[in-house]
Amino acid sequence: MPAPENMELSVKGLIVTGAQRRKLLDLPCLTLAPGQSLGISGPSGAGKTTLLHAVAGLIPVNTGAIQWGDTDLADLSDAGRARFRAAHMGLVFQTAHLFDELSALDNAAIAAGFAPKHARAAIRDRAREHLQKLGVQASTGRAVATFSGGERQRISMSRALARSPAILLADEPTASLDRAAAERLGDDLLDFSRQGGTLIVVSHDPSVLARMDTVLRLADGQVMQ
Amino acid sequence: MAFWDGLSPVVQDSSLLLALLAPIVLLGGALLRGYAPWAVLRALLWRSRVAALVFVALIAVSVGLGVALLAQERALRQGAARAADGFDLIVTAPGSEVTMLLATVYLQPSDVPLLDGAIYAEIARDPRVTLAAPIAFGDSYNGAPVVGTIAGFVDHLSGPLIEGRMFADHREAVVGARADVAMGAELEPAHGTGIDADAHAHSEEHYKVVGRMAATGSPWDRAILVPIEGVWEVHGLAAGHAEGAQDALGPPFEPTLFPGTPAILVVADRLVDNYALRAAFTRSDTMAFFPGAVIAMLNGLMGDVRQLMSVMALVTQTLVMAGVIAGLVILMRLFAGSLALLRAIGAPARFVFAVVWAYAAGLSVIGAALGLLLGRGAADILSRVISARTEVLVQANLGWPEVHLVAGFVTICVFVGLVPAALALRRIVVADLRA
Numbered sequence: 030m031p032a033p034e035n036m037e038l039s040v041k042g043l044i045v046t047g048a049q050r051r052k053l054l055d056l057p058c059l060t061l062a063p064g065q066s067l068g069i070s071g072p073s074g075a076g077k078t079t080l081l082h083a084v085a086g087l088i089p090v091n092t093g094a095i096q097w098g099d100t101d102l103a104d105l106s107d108a109g110r111a112r113f114r115a116a117h118m119g120l121v122f123q124t125a126h127l128f129d130e131l132s133a134l135d136n137a138a139i140a141a142g143f144a145p146k147h148a149r150a151a152i153r154d155r156a157r158e159h160l161q162k163l164g165v166q167a168s169t170g171r172a173v174a175t176f177s178g179g180e181r182q183r184i185s186m187s188r189a190l191a192r193s194p195a196i197l198l199a200d201e202p203t204a205s206l207d208r209a210a211a212e213r214l215g216d217d218l219l220d221f222s223r224q225g226g227t228l229i230v231v232s233h234d235p236s237v238l239a240r241m242d243t244v245l246r247l248a249d250g251q252v253m254q
Numbered sequence: 255m256a257f258w259d260g261l262s263p264v265v266q267d268s269s270l271l272l273a274l275l276a277p278i279v280l281l282g283g284a285l286l287r288g289y290a291p292w293a294v295l296r297a298l299l300w301r302s303r304v305a306a307l308v309f310v311a312l313i314a315v316s317v318g319l320g321v322a323l324l325a326q327e328r329a330l331r332q333g334a335a336r337a338a339d340g341f342d343l344i345v346t347a348p349g350s351e352v353t354m355l356l357a358t359v360y361l362q363p364s365d366v367p368l369l370d371g372a373i374y375a376e377i378a379r380d381p382r383v384t385l386a387a388p389i390a391f392g393d394s395y396n397g398a399p400v401v402g403t404i405a406g407f408v409d410h411l412s413g414p415l416i417e418g419r420m421f422a423d424h425r426e427a428v429v430g431a432r433a434d435v436a437m438g439a440e441l442e443p444a445h446g447t448g449i450d451a452d453a454h455a456h457s458e459e460h461y462k463v464v465g466r467m468a469a470t471g472s473p474w475d476r477a478i479l480v481p482i483e484g485v486w487e488v489h490g491l492a493a494g495h496a497e498g499a500q501d502a503l504g505p506p507f508e509p510t511l512f513p514g515t516p517a518i519l520v521v522a523d524r525l526v527d528n529y530a531l532r533a534a535f536t537r538s539d540t541m542a543f544f545p546g547a548v549i550a551m552l553n554g555l556m557g558d559v560r561q562l563m564s565v566m567a568l569v570t571q572t573l574v575m576a577g578v579i580a581g582l583v584i585l586m587r588l589f590a591g592s593l594a595l596l597r598a599i600g601a602p603a604r605f606v607f608a609v610v611w612a613y614a615a616g617l618s619v620i621g622a623a624l625g626l627l628l629g630r631g632a633a634d635i636l637s638r639v640i641s642a643r644t645e646v647l648v649q650a651n652l653g654w655p656e657v658h659l660v661a662g663f664v665t666i667c668v669f670v671g672l673v674p675a676a677l678a679l680r681r682i683v684v685a686d687l688r689a
Contacts, residue, residue, distance in 0.1 A: 082684050087598060108603060115600025122687060126595040128297040135293045139596070142290050143605040149290065188599070 035098045036063050036117060036195040036227050038084060043093035045079055045250075054079045054250040056093075061243070063195070066219070066228040068241035076250035077231040078200055084229065085118060085198050086110030097196065115140065119189030123201035125181040127188075129174035133160055134167045137187035144192070152191050159187035163217055179210025186217055197221050199230045203237055215240060267654040274661035278668045282615065285608040294596070294609050295616070298589055305585055309578045310621040316574035317625025317663060320567030321656045322632035327560055329637055329650035331553055334360075337472035337646045338545040340411045343520040343528050345369065345377060348541040355548045358389055358517045360646065361399045361473040371494075371512025373540055377520060378505055380534075382527035385410055386505070388515035390485045393443040398433055400443045400461075400478045402485030404504040407519060411470055418465030422503065424484040424493065427461040430477045431469035432645075439463045441478065443488060459488045471647030486513045564659075571663050575618075575670060582614050582674040586681075593678055594686030603679055610678045614671030622664045626652065 040059040047053045054076040061067050069077045082088045086102045095102040127136045137156035141149040160167035163183040203211035215237045222228040238244050246253040338359045346354045347367035357364040378386040387407035393400040405420045429435050440460045461480050483493040491513035495502040522528045535542035633650035640648045
């Protein structure tokens with residue numbers, strides 16, 4: 030269950046440049062109310078992942094402001110942005126980025142390793158709870174290397190949700206899944222949004238995008254619609 | 255300084271060890287404080303288990319070799335000194351102290367001039383002397399030295415016999431604890447030693463083994479000790495005693511009928527007498543020396559070699575450490591995706607830094623600990639080989655110097671482990687996530 034926080038996203042005059050000052054993203058304005066879902070689509074190289082990384086604070090912003098509630102990511106240091114992500118965001122990537130050597134529960138509760146001591150047990154409990162909810166057998170100590178793609182993404186999702194974030198950012202979460210698994214993960218994402226979380230999903234998948242409150246289409250780093 | 259000098263050696267060594275390890279504890283505490291990176295560490299170690307094992311093995315072998323060599327060198331010195339324990343003062347004809355030391359204490363074959371009966375009588379009569387034992391070497395049996403001496407020397411060297419009795423006849427023998435001769439055996443001495451020994455020179459003469467000495471940890475444990483009168487007779491010489499008393503055993507000897515001896519062990523009750531006797535018999539026709547002092551001098555000359563060994567051990571370990579760190583830097587690329595994930599989901603930079611550092615530090619500590627065990631084992635094997643070849647009992651044990659060396663090495667490794675940790679933080683998170 031997402032924390033009841035005022036995490037409205039407000040992006041203004043965002044410009045991200047890459048090597049040789051090439052403009053990767055130019056976004057004049059974007060707002061997303063708490064509890065809303067936003068889909069980001071567009072062809073490869075359109076700047077979808079760059080936008081997701083920017084709003085996650087994973088890349089420095091050259092120009093503009095990215096405000097989550099009262100917090101402007103541009104004002105934060107690397108460490109500050111990491112703290113913000115740890116406290117408020119869950120991230121799901123196209124590949125699950127799991128520790129194949131660990132169990133599903135250890136993976137889902139990986140953030141307990143750097144959480145304050147008093148919060149570790151709660152993270153582990155929530156990780157177990159989300160794994161069960163998402164249909165992953167958490168009781169087994171089996172390493173996740175042999176899990177299916179869909180299971181791995183659901184573990185990744187459980188990892189993202191284990192700290193009860195207010196914001197969930199997902200980058201092509203269904204790209205490597207078959208249709209059934211993609212549908213199921215789409216449901217899980219929407220559940221998060223329905224429970225009050227702010228959801229941003231980068232996807233090529235029309236069925237995922239169709240379920241978002243808003244869809245932002247990018248091309249060459251610009252908003253198409 | 256006075257306070258430090260006032261501490262017992264154990265407290266000093268323990269304190270030095272703690273001082274050497276303290277930086278690891280402080281650094282580890284500072285980096286890991288508030289974190290529980292064990293699951294991540296476990297995963298990374300398992301993922302790179304082959305490389306990790308190779309790294310640990312490299313560290314263990316380099317540490318083990320260094321430790322074994324240092325321990326062995328010290329054990330060899332101690333063993334050599336222990337073998338000379340019973341030899342307070344040796345008087346020989348003038349020559350090389352080292353040659354006489356090797357011949358007398360370590361029973362290494364050597365052609366040396368003899369001391370005559372007058373000199374022996376002068377020494378034996380000296381009121382400061384409690385034992386003047388002639389030591390006549392030169393014959394052998396199956397490669398074991400046959401040494402002519404007196405019963406007092408046997409008592410002095412080994413104390414009570416562990417088997418049988420003291421020789422009581424010119425043709426009886428007492429053997430060393432490890433001599434490959436059975437009690438009651440009759441043995442025919444060969445003239446000379448080694449491949450030049452003439453096995454049939456004394457074919458008419460036999461010694462009967464009647465006793466066995468306690469172990470001394472020296473080449474004397476394989477020796478066959480016979481009355482010096484027997485040695486003289488076997489060589490067709492006078493037996494050292496006056497007409498009518500040819501069957502007598504041991505001192506006093508008749509100086510004019512004393513055929514000669516290569517060396518005389520001199521024992522005095524008081525240390526000051528030993529020094530006075532050394533001075534008295536250091537003259538144109540005799541040479542007196544303390545075997546312990548000659549060994550100390552040799553050790554002093556070998557000091558540079560010892561330092562060189564220490565430096566070589568350190569250089570080897572440093573090279574291995576550099577190789578391991580270079581390997582770790584490369585290995586970090588294998589972990590880049592996982593480390594990027596951690597940073598993406600909000601792990602503080604210190605956590606990621608601590609994970610990489612703990613990985614490197616863990617390998618160093620495990621490798622060094624195994625190295626200590628390996629060194630202990632290697633030193634033990636080397637000791638057995640050297641003991642078997644030199645017949646000097648060498649018992650290598652890991653001592654504080656080795657422990658300090660390893661602790662210092664680990665501390666350096668642990669600090670060098672900061673390098674891959676720092677490099678891991680310089681990587682670009684989004685690039686590693688996409689890779």
